[in-house]
Amino acid sequence: MVERSAERGRATRQRLFDAAVALIGEVGWGGVTTRMVAERAGVAPGVVHYHFASVNDLLVEASAAFAGALFGEAARRLTEQPDIGSGLDWLLGELSGYTGADPASPLIVEMYLAAGRHPELRDRLRVMIDDFRSQVASWLRVNGHTGDAEAAAVLLAASVDGLVLHHSLDPATDIAALAAPLRAMLTGQPG
Amino acid sequence: MVERSAERGRATRQRLFDAAVALIGEVGWGGVTTRMVAERAGVAPGVVHYHFASVNDLLVEASAAFAGALFGEAARRLTEQPDIGSGLDWLLGELSGYTGADPASPLIVEMYLAAGRHPELRDRLRVMIDDFRSQVASWLRVNGHTGDAEAAAVLLAASVDGLVLHHSLDPATDIAALAAPLRAMLTGQPG
DNA sequence: TTATCTTTTGGGCAAACGTCCAGGGCGATC
DNA sequence: GATCGCCCTGGACGTTTGCCCAAAAGATAA
Secondary structure, eight states: OOHHHHHHHHHHHHHHHHHHHHHHHHHOGGGOOHHHHHHHHTSOTHHHHHHSSSHHHHHHHHHHHHHHHHHHHHHHHHHTSSSHHHHHHHHHHHHHHOOSSSSHHHHHHHHHHHHTTOHHHHHHHHHHHHHHHHHHHHHHHHTTOOSOHHHHHHHHHHHHHHHHHHHHHOTTSOSGGGHHHHHHHHHTOOO | OOHHHHHHHHHHHHHHHHHHHHHHHHHOGGGOOHHHHHHHHTSOTHHHHHHSSSHHHHHHHHHHHHHHHHHHHHHHHHHTSSSHHHHHHHHHHHHHHOOSSSSHHHHHHHHHHHHTTOHHHHHHHHHHHHHHHHHHHHHHHHTTOOSOHHHHHHHHHHHHHHHHHHHHHOTTSOSGGGHHHHHHHHHTOOO
C-alpha cells in the first residue's frame, strides 16, 4: 500500500482539526473560512476540500472529536475522585482555569449552538452529554448521594457549562465561593 | 419638526431590531447578513446602513436591548415571588418553555459568545448580569437564605443559562426533577 | 525507469458579502 | 408652489466567500 502517503495525509488531517478547533473558539463557528483554516494549518486552501466535503463538515468532525476527548477526560478525572467534596474541588479548580481565553470553553458553547442547526452534530453531542451525565450520576450514587442522582448530574453538567459561559464574560468572578451551594446541590440533602 | 417621518423611522428601526433578534437565534451571530435582515424587516438593503453604521452595530444594539428587557422582566418576576420555593417553581416553569425553538434562548448564548469578541457588548452584558445577580441575591437574603447569597445568585444565573443550553439540545430532559437539587442549592443549607 | 497511487498546489469561478451613494418620495414649513 | 428635512430605494463598488480542478509533487510497486 501507500503507507507513507497515507501517514502524511493523516497528519495533515490532524493539523486541520487543530486549526479548526482553535479558530471556532476565536472567530466563532460561522466565522471560520476555508482560507483561514488552511493558512492556520499551513497548507494550501484546496487541501481542505480534498480531505473534507465542506468547511462545515470539517468543523463538525473537529469539534466532535475535541469535545469527545474533553468530556471523556473530564468524566474520568471527576469520577476517580474519592468523594463528592474532592470531586467538587477538582471541578472548581478546572473551572477557574477556563477564562475564555483558552480555545476550549468558547468552542464547547459554539458547538451547542451549531448543534441546533446541524442535526448530525446534534446527535453526536447528545450521546456525549448522556454519557457524561450517567457516569457522573453513578459516581454520585457510589459516593453517598441520597436524592435523584440523575437530576443532580443533569444540573451539574448544565451548571458547569453555564459557569464557563459566565466566567468567560467576567473572569473576576470568585469561583471558590461557589463550593458551598454546589456542595449543597450535590449531596442531595436540602437541610 | 418632522414628526411623522421621525415616527416612521423609529418604527423601521424597531422592525430591524426584531428581525435581527430573530435571525441571530436562527442562523447565529456571524450568519446574519445585511440583506437577510433587510428582507425580514421588509425594507430595502440600504436601510440597514442608513440606521446603523454596520451590521455588527445593529446586532449589538438589538441583542442588548432584547437581553436587557428579558433580564429585567425575569428579575422582576422572580423577586416578586413570596418565597424561594415558589420562585424556583416559577423559574423551572419558564425554563421548560425554552426549548431552543424560540428565538430567546439561543440569542442569549450567541450574545455571550459575541461579547467575547466585541468589548462594547461585553461591558453592556456584564452590567445586566451584575444587576440580575444582585437583585436575586437580595431576594434570597430577604427570604431566609443562610449562606453566601451572592455566590448562590451567581450559581443560579449560570445554571439557568446552562440549562437553557442543555435543554435546547435535548428538550426531553425532565426539568421538574431538577427542583430538588436546585432547592438544596438555594436554601444554602447543605444537610 | 515506468506506472500508479495519494497528496498537494495555486489559481479560477460564480455567488454572496458589507458598504456606499445618487436619486426619488413625502409630510412639514415657508 | 417652492423649499427643507428625513426616510427610503435599488443598484453599484470592490472584496471575500465556498468549492472546484488541471497539473505538479511525492511515495510505492512493477
